[in-house]
Amino acid sequence: MSQATFLNRQALYLRPDPARVIVRPFKPATEPKDFKPTDKTRANHIVDRVLALDDATVASQLADVLENFQGRHRNLLRSFETRAAEMEEALFDHAPFTKLQSQLVGAYFLNEYSFEASALFNPSIVPHPDQTLAPPGGMRFVLSLRAVGEGHVSSLTFRAGTLSKDGAVSIDPTARLAATAKLPDNFDPQVDGPVEVLFDTQDISERVLFPVTAAQSNGIEDARFVLFEDEGERTYYATYTAYDGRGIRSELIETQDFLSFRMTPLKGSAARNKGMALFPRKIDGRYAMIGRQDNENLYLIYSDDLLTWDGGKPILRPQWPWEFVQIGNCGSPIELDEGWLLFTHGVGPVRRYAIGAALLDKADPSKVIARSREPLVHPDPSQREGYVPNVVYTCGAIRHGSRIILPYAVSDTFSNFATIKIEALLGAMNPVS
Structure with missing residues (x-):
């Protein structure tokens, strides 16, 4: 099986750097068994x-x-x-x-923690809130990445970069220093509610969104950022998986500027699984998500209040051999004239992950117009080794003119970029009758 012929890989790689460290609270080991309160x-x-x-x-x-x-x-x-x-x-x-x-x-x-010592992967990409330095016909962007350090604790880190008019990708130099956000006064990690944190660093690559609540204690995983527009208001949202070492749940990040962030647990039966992705605008006056509730199929879910997600309608099931084990979304749907472009991942033999795509009806996203019979991206034999071998994965792409810019991770270790001509992608997809 070959890579899609219209996929243009960029010679740009983001690899984990163990020299980037933050300071974290250190607690001495547990007291002896005969320890008394006095x-x-x-x-x-x-x-x-x-x-x-x-x-x-x-x-x-x-x-x-x-x-x-x-x-x-x-x-x-x-x-x-x-x-x-x-x-x-x-x-x-x-x-x-x-x-x-x-x-x-x-x-x-305190102790130093190398937050990306093991992996820097599962990226998503959105337009930068400040486009003043964008080149003619180009775009500034923000890239989010999942970083993994000692103990397999996941945090969220960022990079800024530029897209040229013809789709070439460049990443700004990464800051040497890194820092976590300031927490509210009298913050209690056991309180199960919204948390607002604030950074005072100038360079976006210095900012590390590290787990702060009990529900996040083992990781903030796979953030799917999207620029959401509603009645002229533009807000960045990201759904992500909070992991406490035993259980998971979906939570939501909200930010206007990537300096202050509000993190809120999602409620409802559909929020108990991972991999939820928000549409970039309301559909018929309601919020809409793509999610996977049964570890196998993809569902379309609606909500009136953004934070409560129940029910859902299955719209995509495993169909081709490369996705027989399960399918999931690879970020928020991208609006095209032809419909909603949804990147998906499929899991096949020997638990090999590949990336495909589907096209949903713009007015009624429960209707699937077309989907890819073959994967667009799959593990290349020369790049299949890593923290988790045989995996390619993304948490979100972006449209730039006639192209899709697709950042993706390789073997849960490092990240790469590809560009795809929209016309060629749509032409290669199989219509669904």
């Missing part, structure tokens, strides 16, 4: 040791920490102070911290 914790012991140091030793130890780590993070001393303030609530029976003691204590309760 006993000092291991954290108390660490603080007692720091407070026993004389002022000169505290200053020299802090200077040594800064010499080792300050060049790897922005505002590191502020991070130390914030962490120490968090720890004070968990500690007891100690003298007040001086400023230097507070900073050194905070350093003991």
Whole structure:
């Protein structure tokens, strides 16, 4: 089986970089079995040791920490102070911290985390909110990527780039530093509701949307971003999978500027599975999603309030050998004159993932007009090895003039780009009677 002849791969690869790190809270190991509530914790012991140091030793130890780590993070001393303030609530029976003691204590309760050490994959792409630097006939874009580090914890990271008039893709240089978002005051990770976070970094590639709630604790996975338009208002939404190490659920990101983000759990029977993708506008006055509720088929689902998703109508089932195991969506549908273009993934023998496409009726997306008999993209023999071999996958493409720009991941490890002429793609799809 060959790749689609009209697929133009770009010589551009985004690979994971273990040198990109953030600081995360560190908690000492569990207390011994005979531990009593009145006993000092291991954290108390660490603080007692720091407070026993004389002022000169505290200053020299802090200077040594800064010499080792300050060049790897922005505002590191502020991070130390914030962490120490968090720890004070968990500690007891100690003298007040001086400023230097507070900073050194905070350093003991943080650790570096290489958030993309293992993988940088499953991209989605949307127009950049600021098009002032776009070339004539071109477009600026934002790319979201799933990053995976130690312990298979997934977070969300970003890149900005440019599309030329003829569809050539370029990515802005990646910032050397990275940082997580600021959380609300008195944030409680156990509260199951909307969370708003804010970044203060200038470069979008510095921003890492890391799990913050209990439901997300093991990962924010496979964000499918879309630019949603409604009565002149433009909002970026992304559906993603929240994973706590045992169970999953679908959640929704909302942003206007990629600086502040609101993350909200989705409700309803259709939100208990993964891989939901929002249409870029309402259909007949209602929100619409493509989702997979039964781990096998694709459904069309409607909602009146964006956050509650129940029911649904099956519209696509596995039909060809390369998708016999299951099918799923590969991002939000793209509106064309001919209908809604929906990229899909199929799973075939030896759990090999490939990317295909379907065309849905514009007025009634439950009607399938055409679909690809053969996959558009499948694992190339020279690029099939990786964190999860034999997989190609995307979380969203974008239209640019007469072309589709398709970022996609290879073997759950790195990301690549392809461009597709819309006319050739539609011509290669099989009509559905």
